[in-house]
Amino acid sequence: MSNYLNCKKGLFSWLFTRDHKRIALLYMITVFSFFIVGGFFALLIRLELFKVGETIVNSAFYNQLMTYHGAVMIFMVIIPGIPAFLGNFVLPLQIGAKDVAFPTVNLLSWYCLVIGAFVTLTSLFLGGVDTGWTFYTPYSIETGTAVIPVVLGAFIMGFSSILTGLNFIVTIHQLRAPGMSFFKMPLFVWSLYSTAIIQVLATPVLAITLLLLVAERVLKVGVFDPAMGGDPILFQHFFWFYSHPAVYIMILPAMGVISELICAFSRKRIFGYKALVFASLGIAVVSFFVWGHHMYVSGQSEWAGIVFSVLTMLVGVPTAVKIFNWIATMFRGSLKFDTPFLYALGFLFLFLIGGVTGYMLAVLPFDVHVHDTYFVVAHFHYVMVGGSIMGIMGGFYYWFPKMFGRLYNEGMGQLGFALIFIGFNVTFFPQFILGINGMPRRYADYKAPYEALNQISTVGSWLIALGFIVAFTFLLWAMFKGRKASANPWGAKTLEWQSSSPPPHENFLETPVVTKEAYE
Amino acid sequence: MTDYVARLEKLEHFLIGISFLVCVLIVIVFVYFSFRYKRKRDDEKLEESSHHNTILEFTWSFIPFVIFMGSFVWGWILYSDFRREAPRDSLEIHVYGQKWNWEFVYKNGRKTSNELFVPVKRSVKLIMTSRDVIHSFYIPTFKIKQDVLPGLYTSLWFKANRKGRFEVFCTEFCGTGHSTMGAKLKVMSLEDWNNWLKTDPYKNLSLVEVGQKVFQGRCTACHNSTKEKLIGPGLAGIYNTQRELEGGMTLLADENYLRESILNPSAKISKGYANQMTPFAGLLSEEELSGLIEYIKSLN
Amino acid sequence: MSIDNSSFKTNLSVLIALLILTVITVLVAQVDFGIFNAFFAMLIAGIKGALVLMYFMHLKYDEKIYSLIFGISVFFVFVLYFFSKLDIITRIIQTSVL
């Protein structure tokens, strides 16, 4: 039967495709490739930190490793990860559309990502960059390393993000199937909508900030340079105006995936649909008012700190609501513990820890103590890896049969999950303790008392690596050799499962008409 | 350590306690659900259950809200205590951050690097600024931290309750030597401190010994006293040899070259090194400078 | 189509209004109103901007969603301004007593 995978052949039919499903797979290849690159940097970082003193790399190189790990993972993996890869594939299917609103723009957005990533990585051959992914001035103005290609690369990748977001908003507004009102849309679509709002509104400010930074390096314009009357704290305001909402670009779509997974594997309607919708939108909007909580000790004024602290607490409420609603959905359900659902439960557990530590960090004096220590590192990874990466993996396993028309190996999927989940906790939980004990982040070397916990952490990183090797190997195998999947192997209710696996070129042979509520 | 730490620890215990409690409760619930509602047969029928409950949803939004706001207020009280102006009788010490060491300047003109001496049971106010990029002054034991910015004073104050030696870290990423940019805080009795303040650090020292002292305080983050390269070149055997510069020029490393490389390092960069040393112009006395040069010469 | 509403005459009068307002801005700048200088300059620029948006960019005739998008973007510029300014004002108050 003709489907989107086999309807056209040849490399160019992929590189110039305007089919959202094929573009999603292009994203899949890019995102996972960069994930491996970023993961490799992470393993080197952990290896260096295994022992006190300089072991495998010197501090200059270590600083580059941590910069590239951050930049690659954030700009090239997590930000495009769920929206551009899973979202691209699933969004039109879930709303019963033939494609996204602007297929060419969609392809352009992928090219922006690839070109931006390429520009960023050319800096590797120009001596590398060592500013950290936050590019704080004035260090980023003064350092002799290749800041400009990295910044320009991030600028171009920003366009990728903007275009994806723009495309999704329009698609959701204009291309819903007949009968699908806004409040009948699946929650994944809602979460992509909230994400897209942030992408469109926040990314331009990053763009101008990065342009200013380039101007700062080329011309020394002095806007952020105290030597010329500029204010370095203003850079941090501008930067976090984007970068705080950006962490919600990373986590909101993962939350959407989890909603899908929990419904599908509990065989139930979601509990509190509207609450979850408004929680997503609420998080998206409030995320713009809280960026200063990254700056409690930056020299920002006391009052600004207090205002940002109370606003940050407000984000906690919709987040808590989401967790409670997911668990309430499981109540009296019929739970099947397939790999995607295990990832969803893994998400719940890790995100819970990431969430409560986030609440702790919002409390001013506690943050003053642990700011820029491993506590923050651990919190961030619990939210981003425990949240976003669990979301990507869970979603990938869940929609895998739809994407390739084949089933993955359940046993190996579960083994991969177990290794990643255990490895993750072994790696990052000790870092909370390190942080409370005052070990600063971005340290190429540390004092002897911190050694034992660092060693546990490094061992954990090997477990994670092993887990991903297992997961990816068997997924790759299943892509070509897995058993054939039926149209709806999970018994899920959303529209994408009404189409065949893999779907035909224009998604549905007949445009679906929606009469039921979401997940009914 | 300090009164502030004692009060902050109460808040920490509350935060960790309530977070732990909430996590445990939620995990128990969803693990219980996982076992209780596990799918037994593929075609099992579900009991009818509601998918919406306003009162329940309001409750579990409202309770976290109250906890969050309570924590915020508690935090606010402590934070304004931490940020409030130091007591009027505080001992004031100027702190300068630079890549990659800390310099402390006391009221009587005494300077130390990477070692901060303060008397016990006396509030101390640090007036801090940076000579190059942003640093952050962090005393983990006292749980206080403040970024140190160029072109702006920030301050931090504390009152140590007992004597001892404590670590100071730089926690804002500041470049290659970031992780070595630490200092020791020494809390001593008032009497000892007053005596210490009056001592002349260079009394009865030869010029080379003065240089060695300066070297150990200011230079070791980047330079070794052997030939081994750290961030900057190792200084043994440099004097009176030909140095190859960036751009291909070579010149003899005489006293003038050494002097210039200390005071204005970016003028001539050795081949293979980045231009990242903060200039010492105005930061060293003539005696210290001559001492340093003599010390470098003595390493040959 | 909605654009048909904007006739030749309306467009021309909008242009003339814009040009007159430009002259007024320049004239107002010559007079000193003290602290109101910036206020008047921005007020006139605001009126001009509104004219361009409403008539040249058809926001007056089009669906409300386009105005909404525009409004939201301006709102978030103000958010950026508000919080950055909040920090800087209160910082100056604080550092002056340091």
Place this chain on the structure above:
Amino acid sequence: MKDNKNLAHHFNSYKDQIRAEKIGMWLFLATEILMFGGLFVGYTIYHAEYTKVFKVGAEFLNWKKGAINTVVLLFSSWTMVMSIYYAQKDQIKKCQMMLGTTLVCGFLFMFIKYLEYSHKFHEGIFPGIYFSYTGSAFVEDLPLYFSFYYLMTGLHASHVFIGMALIFWMLIKTYKKQINSSHYMPLEYVGLFWHLVDLIWIFLFPLLYLVE
């Protein structure tokens, strides 16, 4: 309208497609506003901090040239609107004339900008570290004002340039007979972009040239 050749395969009707494109265009304009917004916010904050310096800086600028440029851009906005007006009426000749005038206005704007820049360069007023003006009116931190001047007008000028390229493209489209009363939307979108460039200038002009 089902068999309109401009209808993309995944839309149900041409009307749906236009609405989608317009929302997309406005979202794009929103990103532009936020991008310029960053600069405006920076400018406003430093203006409050260095009021006197900025006043001295503004006196360097020739407000007459700024005012002429404002008039040029406003006029070009009007011709842009009129070109759409004529396209809707299928009066393609007039439409082309109006587009051509818009393009000429763009060139005029850029030319005056060039005169202004070269005058500044002549005085040694370059951006950033290249600033070498040492005349009598120099005050400390003056380079900061001109950093903003060059960044804001430079970014704006680059948008004028992009707008001109788009208008030129539209002109070609009219000659290829791809613009007519049933399909004039590309013209409309270029128009929106051009008006936004105008809109930004409306605010830049008093901020940079007339500040006190």
